[in-house]
Amino acid sequence: MNQSEFLKTVMPFKDKVFRLAKRLLVSTEEAEDATQELYFKLWNKKENLKEYKSVEAFAMTMTKNYCFDRLKSKQASNLTLVHSNYKEKDTSLDKKTDLNDSVSIVHQLIENLPEQQKIIIQLRDIEQYEFDEIAKMLDLKPTAIRVSLSRARKTIREQLIKQHNYGIN
Incomplete structure (x- = not known):
């Protein structure tokens, strides 16, 4: 598999990989590192990718496993919590604040779910995978x-x- 074939195969789901990593690792920087690491691993396995029915499902599984490994490692204590991924234009300040609060609350509630539920809600509701794929x-x-x-x-x-x-958390 040459570079252009590889890119054509793996680039369509790059954003999904990043979003799953961000959901699990929270930090944008950590999610970017995880995405880069995953693509490096996929590149090393490029000759075997044709053996998989769904390269995307394989990549998402690898992402999940990599993120869990990162969270279990000592480096996990260095992860930072950053939630700055929601922006909307032309909204009053009060409404914008309420929306940001609601989004933050939902993000926090998802973070408090058990790991399995957190991953499933990410894959189904955010990434829009089918139940069979998940x-x-x-x-x-x-x-x-x-x-x-x-x-x-x-x-x-x-x-x-x-x-x-x-008004209770």
């Missing part, structure tokens, strides 16, 4: 994915309602 990536049954996703959404919904009604 099942292959996480080595779970589609019904387990649906149950976990339902529980994650319910938890987030209940916490948001609580937050908006009572």
